[in-house]
Amino acid sequence: MAEADGETLAPRRRLQIVRRLARHRSFRIGFTIVVILTLAAVLAPLLSGIDPTAGRARLRFRPPQEAYWFGTDNFGRDVFTRCLYGARLSLTIGLGVALLSGVIGAAAGIVSAQFRRIDAVMMRLMDGLMAFPAIILAIGLAAAMGPNVGSLIVALSVAYIPRTARIVRASALVVRELEFVDAARVSGAGNWRIIWRHLLPNCMGPLLVQLTFVFAYAILAEAALSFLGIGPPPPAPSWGNIIAEGRDQAIDSWWIMFFPGLAISLATLGMNLLGDGLRDVLDPRLKVET
Amino acid sequence: MSGAIVSAQGLVKEFAAGNQVLRAVDGVTFDIAAGETLGLVGESGSGKSTTGRLLVGLVPVTSGAVRLFGETVTGPGGAARLARVRHRMQFVFQDPQGSLNPRMRVRDAIAEPLDIKGGVSRAERGERVAELLDRVGLPQASADRYPHEFSGGQRQRIGIARALALRPEFIVCDEPVSALDVSMQAQIVNLLLDLQERFGLGYLFIAHDLAVVRSMSRNIAVMYAGTIVEMASREALYAAPQHPYTQALLDVVPRPDPDRIRRPALAGEVPSMMNRPAGCPFAARCPRVQSLCRSETPLLRGIAPQHQAACHFV
Numbered sequence: 310m311a312e313a314d315g316e317t318l319a320p321r322r323r324l325q326i327v328r329r330l331a332r333h334r335s336f337r338i339g340f341t342i343v344v345i346l347t348l349a350a351v352l353a354p355l356l357s358g359i360d361p362t363a364g365r366a367r368l369r370f371r372p373p374q375e376a377y378w379f380g381t382d383n384f385g386r387d388v389f390t391r392c393l394y395g396a397r398l399s400l401t402i403g404l405g406v407a408l409l410s411g412v413i414g415a416a417a418g419i420v421s422a423q424f425r426r427i428d429a430v431m432m433r434l435m436d437g438l439m440a441f442p443a444i445i446l447a448i449g450l451a452a453a454m455g456p457n458v459g460s461l462i463v464a465l466s467v468a469y470i471p472r473t474a475r476i477v478r479a480s481a482l483v484v485r486e487l488e489f490v491d492a493a494r495v496s497g498a499g500n501w502r503i504i505w506r507h508l509l510p511n512c513m514g515p516l517l518v519q520l521t522f523v524f525a526y527a528i529l530a531e532a533a534l535s536f537l538g539i540g541p542p543p544p545a546p547s548w549g550n551i552i553a554e555g556r557d558q559a560i561d562s563w564w565i566m567f568f569p570g571l572a573i574s575l576a577t578l579g580m581n582l583l584g585d586g587l588r589d590v591l592d593p594r595l596k597v598e599t
Numbered sequence: 600m601s602g603a604i605v606s607a608q609g610l611v612k613e614f615a616a617g618n619q620v621l622r623a624v625d626g627v628t629f630d631i632a633a634g635e636t637l638g639l640v641g642e643s644g645s646g647k648s649t650t651g652r653l654l655v656g657l658v659p660v661t662s663g664a665v666r667l668f669g670e671t672v673t674g675p676g677g678a679a680r681l682a683r684v685r686h687r688m689q690f691v692f693q694d695p696q697g698s699l700n701p702r703m704r705v706r707d708a709i710a711e712p713l714d715i716k717g718g719v720s721r722a723e724r725g726e727r728v729a730e731l732l733d734r735v736g737l738p739q740a741s742a743d744r745y746p747h748e749f750s751g752g753q754r755q756r757i758g759i760a761r762a763l764a765l766r767p768e769f770i771v772c773d774e775p776v777s778a779l780d781v782s783m784q785a786q787i788v789n790l791l792l793d794l795q796e797r798f799g800l801g802y803l804f805i806a807h808d809l810a811v812v813r814s815m816s817r818n819i820a821v822m823y824a825g826t827i828v829e830m831a832s833r834e835a836l837y838a839a840p841q842h843p844y845t846q847a848l849l850d851v852v853p854r855p856d857p858d859r860i861r862r863p864a865l866a867g868e869v870p871s872m873m874n875r876p877a878g879c880p881f882a883a884r885c886p887r888v889q890s891l892c893r894s895e896t897p898l899l900r901g902i903a904p905q906h907q908a909a910c911h912f913v
Contacts, residue, residue: 488698489708492761495655495690496712497682506711510702 329590336586342579346572350396357390362544370562380564382555391546392569398547399528399576402462406527407520409466414473415516419504421474422481432478435471443468444530451534456542465530469523476519480512514591521584525577532573548573603630603666604801605654605688605769610663612649619873623649625825626663628899633768634795636802638816638833640809640848644869646825647805648693651771654803655690656681668768686716689762693774695754699746705732705757706742712764731760735790752783759790769801776811788814809852813837818905821845824869824880827899831906841908843885879910887912 330336349356364384371381379388421431438446447464454460484490490507498506528548534540535549536556543550548569555565612624624646631637641647652658654665656672665673667688672681689712692698699708709728713719719727728742735756746754755775762770772791776784788811794800804815812819813833820830821844829842840846847865867884879885882892891911899909 488692488694489700489703491652491657492690492692492698492758493700493711493715494657495685496761496765497685497715498711502715506703507700511700 326590330586333586333590335582336590339579339582339584339586342575343583346396346576346579347400349393350400353390353393353397356393357387359387359390361386361390361394361546370558372562373564379568380562382551382562382565383558388551388565388568391551392548392572395546395548395551395569396572396576398458398541398545399531399549399573402458402465402531402541402547403524403528403576403580405462406465406469407524409462410469410473410523411516411520413466414470415477415509415512417470417474418477418479419481419508419512421478422485423500423504423508428478431474435474438467439471441468443526444533447530448534448537448539451539456539458541461531461534461539461541465527468530469526473516473519473523476515477512480515481508484508484511514587518584518588518591521580521587525580525584528573528576528580548576602632604633604668605631605803606666607650607654608664608666610650610653610665611661612646612653612658613661616873621872622875623825623872624653627822627825627827629820629827629830631769631801631803633801634799635818636795636804636816638812638819639803639805639822640807640812640819641822642807642869644872645822647807647822648773650822651690651773651803651805655688655771656685657690686712686765687767688769688771689765689767691755691758691762691770691772691775694778695751695758696746696778698758699754701746703746704742705744705746705749708746708757709742709761709764712761716765727764731763734763734794735760750783751779752786755779755783755787756790759787759794763794763798766798767800769803771803771805773805774807775804777806777808784811791815809848821848824875825872826880826909828881828910829908830899831903831908835903835906841902841906841913842881842910843887844881845908847886 364386365381366385368377368381368385369383371377371385373380377387377389379392381387382391417431417435421428441449443465447468450464450467451461454464485503485508490503493503493507531540531547532549532552535547535553538553540549540553541547543554551569552566555562555569559566607627607629610624610627611622614621614623627646627650629637639647639650649658653660654667656665656678660673663673664671667681668684670680670684671677672684703711706728707714709731710724713724713727729739732739732741737753737756737760741749741753741757746757749757758775775791776787779787791802791804792815795802802815804812806812806815816833818830818832819836820827821836821842822828823844829836829840829845836845837849840849851864865884870880870883876893878893878895879888879897882888885892889912895911897909897911899907901907902913
């Protein structure tokens with residue numbers, strides 16, 4: 310009975326948030342960009358019949374033209390097709406880093422806020438990690454773990470965990486002082502119930518916003534690491550390694566670097582706009598008119 | 600009192616404030632019998648809220664003892680004994696906005712004490728929520744809604760329904776109506792009285808509003824600067840207040856009596872709770888202060904049957 314009711318009587322607050330998001334201009338733009346890029350990644354084989362990794366010696370260094378919208382590279386591979394397939398890898402890395410650093414960062418932050426004895430140790434650990442610039446830390450870790458997508462995701466996640474942990478901890482510290490947490494305690498609620506039912510749901514807003522930014526940073530960082538030669542290994546394309554491979558022909562064949570670069574800018578812009586919109590709508594203190 | 604279900608003995612609570620010690624509650628002792636209400640009145644900062652929280656274990660005591668339903672829940676092994684009796688008491692909070700999780704449906708907020716205690720089937724849970732909503736006068740459709748969709752008074756009803764979920768015998772009401780407007784206050788007070796009559800509930804009713812406390816309580820304790828300065832039955836306290844602080848408090852309650860003699864209103868403020876000097880805490884503001892008051896702390900003593908006051912000169 311409860312389940313049926315729960316489905317039919319939609320939570321009004323959630324509906325209201327969706328409605329406000331739909332009215333928020335930069336959220337709409339960001340959302341559209343992200344949806345288009347995601348569709349491009351998912352539908353890559355339908356949008357282009359060309360094999361993204363097969364080289365064709367006769368077709369090297371073709372500038373953008375009707376058959377090859379983004380031109381071809383030094384192996385005669387179609388840059389448009391590679392950008393489509395590259396979206397798969399780049400977006401996977403972005404999503405993977407956002408999820409992994411989100412889960413671990415949120416866990417670390419909530420535990421710090423709730424178990425005050427762990428807090429000092431946990432936060433010094435996070436400070437230690439934060440003392441390294443994220444990209445340097447990721448380079449070190451990725452180099453140590455070897456060049457593959459999994460280690461890249463892990464390395465970037467480690468680099469972004471401290472910021473996420475701090476944000477979640479800060480909001481959990483505010484929430485745990487609210488009276489409903491005391492109310493739960495009087496009823497005998499244990500720490501885990503308080504974390505799951507009370508703290509975490511009330512920290513989701515700032516966490517979600519932070520993760521959209523992490524998503525964007527991760528895509529950028531993937532490009533930077535590829536450029537340094539420790540990104541996802543070729544020949545499988547990612548936006549980062551397409552740029553890295555086009556580096557030697559940057560002057561004569563600008564299109565090899567330009568289009569994946571554009572894709573990265575677009576993805577980052579889209580995620581940032583989306584995150585801004587979420588923040589405006591989820592944080593009632595910022596009454597932004599749009 | 601032998602019939603006491605709740606008893607506080609010499610409760611002391613100190614908070615660290617920087618490198619100083621703030622004594623918020625200083626030796627509070629009282630008993631509450633089954634089905635009775637003790638009203639606890641005082642200015643903000645007098646330690647009345649902290650006393651309520653000490654009673655249910657939300658704040659650990661510095662010294663003194665709390666006995667609930669015959670179990671001493673403070674001191675060594677107290678936590679385990681508290682866990683055993685916890686379901687027999689509840690707490691209603693002052694701020695009906697903050698005491699409900701904004702992300703929890705009313706159904707889940709009300710049923711949370713049941714969920715924690717466990718052993719309740721889905722069907723029983725639903726029935727119990729329906730019954731509780733009915734009891735506090737909320738429509739059944741409320742169950743699937745979120746707290747922000749309700750007014751302050753309705754949210755306080757949700758808080759009360761939640762407090763009743765485990766059929767407690769004793770409820771601490773921490774200023775349950777002071778955040779509500781006057782017409783709503785009367786409704787909530789009546790609801791609490793009605794529930795008391797029906798279920799034989801005992802209350803510790805904390806408030807700063809003497810009129811509200813008067814309508815709720817059988818016995819009343821007046822707190823000042825962490826201590827109880829006077830404790831008596833409602834009738835005795837309002838008819839013949841003994842402690843100068845109680846007299847001053849009752850004097851500021853407006854009464855339609857043009858002929859009464861008004862004592863001058865109290866000047867000054869509650870003394871600092873840190874490094875309090877020896878003597879009566881009320882000495883600095885007392886109209887009848889003598890030199891003895893500044894050197895010796897008066898203890899709460901019986902001055903008539905069922906009437907105690909802490910003053911050298913009553």
